[in-house]
Amino acid sequence: MHATGALAAREVTKLYGSQVVLERVSLVVPQRARIALVGSNGSGKSTLLRLLAGLEQPDAGRVERAPAELTVGWLPQEPDARPDESLLDYLARRTGVAEAAVTMDVLAASLEQQPSLAGRYSEALDRFLALGGDDLEARAKGVCAQVGIDPARLDTPVQHLSGGQAARARLAAILLVRTDVLLLDEPTNDLDFAGLELLERSLAATPAALVLVSHDRELLDRAVTRIVELVDGGGGSREWAGGFSEYEAARERARRGEFEAFEHFVAERERVEEGFHRRREWAERATSQRRKKKTRDAAGNLERKLARIERAEKPYEPWKLRLSLRAERRGGNVVAGLEGAVVRRGAFVLGPLDLELRHGDRLAVAGPNGSGKTTLLHALLGRVSLEAGRRMLGAGVVLGELEQGRERFGGSEPLLATVRQETALHEPDARTLLAKFDLAAAHVLRPASSLSPGERTRAALACFMARGVNLLVLDEPTNHLDLEAIEQLEMALAGFTGTVVLVSHDRRFHERFGATQTLQLEPSDTNERTAAKGR
CATH class of the missing domain: 3.40.50.300 (P-loop containing nucleotide triphosphate hydrolases)
Incomplete structure (x- = not known):
């Protein structure tokens, strides 16, 4: 590695088609x-x-x-x-390493015929070793x-x-x-x-x-x-010193200052404009030439003062996710559950598991990678067969599932068609819904699979809001969302009265979720069976 050095972007601009993504x-x-x-x-x-x-x-x-x-x-x-x-x-x-090895091998093969490549080969070898x-x-x-x-x-x-x-x-x-x-x-x-x-x-x-x-x-x-x-x-861009908490506080102070400066500019401009128009009216009503001149002079002073007011631009307000999750109707007291459930996938065994979810429960499923968290969700939802035990799904349950890979929006059908199928909305209503989630005309006719992970996540959240779900199953919901959208999701879940099952490794999101119970999956090294501990 080099003892000193720097990487720099200088006034870079990037467009995709006519869309400006980065500018200077x-x-x-x-x-x-x-x-x-x-x-x-x-x-x-x-x-x-x-x-x-x-x-x-x-x-x-x-x-x-x-x-x-x-x-x-x-x-x-x-x-x-x-x-x-x-x-x-x-x-x-x-x-x-692979690219460096290929470069080195190509130069080595040419050295016998082109000895002048020795210097470049030496540099390639140094890079490979570094x-x-x-x-x-x-x-x-x-x-x-x-x-x-x-x-x-x-x-x-x-x-x-x-x-x-x-x-x-x-x-x-x-x-x-x-x-x-x-x-x-x-x-x-x-x-x-x-x-x-x-x-x-x-x-x-x-x-x-x-x-x-x-x-x-x-x-x-x-x-x-x-x-x-x-x-x-x-x-463009702005820079802030410190970590996220310092950035969040400093950004809020800066935004507040920008809005205060803009509000002061608007109020001062309105005050001076009102005085200017009033003086103009007085000048028009004046009966003597001397009074008219005096009033016009005063109006002229106000006009010059108006031109000198330091202009403050209205602060830019980016699009924000406005998410409201409401359980339109309540199901039975027991929403879903597993009783003595066992799932086998090759050598991996999950269970036996006993789980009961009631209205308003918030279940956090925890455990290391490979312990079967997603398998548990699939067992609860009937996506995998049980080797033993049974599953239960209460009457009146309206399910909303956010899969880890966002597979629901991975097909070749246009996004609009997929959303209409999920929500039974008419086309104008579906378009309006998607627009609220920053998925406008440029997105809705594209194949759902061509959308970014963040766009597919927002589409899934739009469907939840339209369907009035009362059981949410969320597998890594913060993946691919920006920070403000995550905070909006946290607030929406805080006001949600239905039942939620959550798998998440976002530590701050996990803390703010407010779990009423936690299911900890513990893999066993001896027989590759995952057991569960509830609390």
Whole structure:
């Protein structure tokens, strides 16, 4: 790694078609920086990371690396394993080792015919070694064991890993990276609490400069010292010192000051305009020329004063999620439950489980990755067969489910058709509903699968609001939502009178959920059976 260096975006602008995503945004990432990018969905956070990583080019402005050999690592928000790519190959690609090895091999093959390439080969070898290519496999075995993946599975295709194991593979890639700058897009997605602690320790210890995008407010308080807020619609950026709590307080003070300045400007302008118009009327009514001149002079003074008033622009107010969840009708006292339920998936066994959900209950399902939290939700909803026991679903239950992968909106049908099917709304009403969730004409006719994860999440929440659900089953609901939308969801749940089942590793969201009971899933190392402890 380089002892000194910096990565910088200089006045970068990026458009997709006619849409301005970033406009004249500048960011300097010095050595050992700890920076978080925040902003609403669509403000350009992931785009800026891709520009910094060199994966895309800006339409204006430039991205600089000093020195030019500065190494930059990037880990994307969504899983990006390639078909049949082994875990070791995935880790080599994500750490930059694979690309460095290919470059080195190509140059080595050409050295005999072109000895002049010796210098470039030496540089490629230095890069390969700096990225940790010489001992990657040995380190990968150690890191996999650390995150809870059997090192013997390094040859296993990533697509054959469970969801929890895939999340640990992403964490392993972060722990293995040896670059000067590390760009992380939602690194906490799908990590359990143990994984979050390991991630935080790794970020604190790494000598790399960090730029991260995350909805995890706890991580933003602990891991960063500088917040860069991107404004919607290519509105530039603002910088704030400190972690998320300091940013939140400072931003609120700044917004309050902006609104007060604007309100003062409007009031002063109205006062002077009223005096000006009054003087004009007096001048027109005056009977003597002397009085008319005096009144006109006074009106002229007021007109000049009006021109001198310092103008304050109305503060920009970004779109906000306005979410209201109401249980339109109450079901029976017992809403749902499991009795002696056992689910088997290969060698994995969940149960036996006894669970009863009554009206108004708030159940938090906890446990490490791989303990069967999502399997439990599927058992409760009838998505998987029970090997033993039975499930219950009360009369009058209107179910709203937010799946971890947002699969409900993963099809090829247009978003509008999917929402109408979910809600039975007429087309104009469905369009109006989606517009309230910032899903306008540009979104509704696109295939649902083409939407971003955040857009699919908002579409699901729109359906909940329209259907008047009284049982909510939420699997990692804060994944892919921006910070303000998460806070709106917290407020909506606080006023929801129905029953909620929650799986979430967002620590602050978990705290504010207000669980009335917790089901802790505990995997057993001896027989791969997961047992449950309620409290």
